[in-house]
Amino acid sequence: MEKFTVLTGVAAPMPIRNVDTDMIIPKQFLKTIKRTGLGKSLFYEMRYDPATGEELPDFVLNKPQYRxxxxxxxxxxxxxxxxxxxxxxxxxxxxxxxxxxxxxADIFYNNCFQNGILPIRLQQSDVDKLLDDASRGANATITIDLEAQEIRGPDGGVVRFDIDPFRKHCLLNGLDNIGLTLEKGKAISSFESSTASERPWL
Structure with missing residues (x-):
């Protein structure tokens, strides 16, 4: 999993409540178990005209400044x-x-951490400020500093956020559940070797 330390990039505003996982990636695209290739279908029913399959120019991620x-x-x-x-x-x-x-939603929140995405919970007033920053298009450059737990806006404003220390450690070091297990590789190998000699019938 890719480490998350400092991210500076364009922020896209999408002030829609209750965006469910079927809106994020509709059910017809769930046949694959690959983690790649799904980006083109992200928000499919909001991004594309159902009759023509063409992009809808008014959807935020189809606008040139947010691509x-x-x-x-x-x-x-x-x-x-x-x-x-x-x-x-x-x-x-x-x-x-x-x-x-x-x-x-709890399951989505947990899945984000397992895939190297940082979900940040903020008060509505802070979200509103960032939505305003994001409305500036290509000038809506925001910096997310995970170590400092800060969001720095294009005007120099700073918003702090909370995060569980263990989740923070995992993101900073690029560790999902498999990565955490592999960190204990020597101990696991040692246990397997000793078990094999002590209990050969297993």
Missing amino acids: NATILVTGDNFGCGSSREHAPWALLDFGIRCVIATDF
């Missing part, structure tokens, strides 16, 4: 609905490394 957005500032209860890990996969494949909202 390379790496931060998404959105509404309350983001990621609700069914517990599909394809949702953070699609966000990550598009290029989104951080999602900011007042709250997230």
Whole structure:
């Protein structure tokens, strides 16, 4: 998993409440178990005309200034609905490394950390300020400093955020559950060797 330390990028404003996982990546794209290739279908029903398949120019991520957005500032209860890990996969494949909202659905929130995405919970007043910053288009460059737990806006304003220390450690070091297990590789190998000699019948 890629480490998350400091991210500086364009923030896209999407002030929609209750964005569920089917809106993030519709069910017809869940046939794959690959984590790549889903970005083109992110927010599919909002991004494309159902009759022609052409991009809808008014959708935020189709606008030229937000095509390379790496931060998404959105509404309350983001990621609700069914517990599909394809949702953070699609966000990550598009290029989104951080999602900011007042709250997230629990399973989506947990899945973000397992895939190298930083979900940040803030008070509504802080989200509103970042939505205003993000409305500046390509000039909406925001810096997320995970170590300092700070969001720095284009005008120099700073918003602090809270995060669980263990989750912070995992993101800073690029550790998902598999990575955490591999950190104990020597101890696991030692245990397996001793067990094999002490209990050869196992």
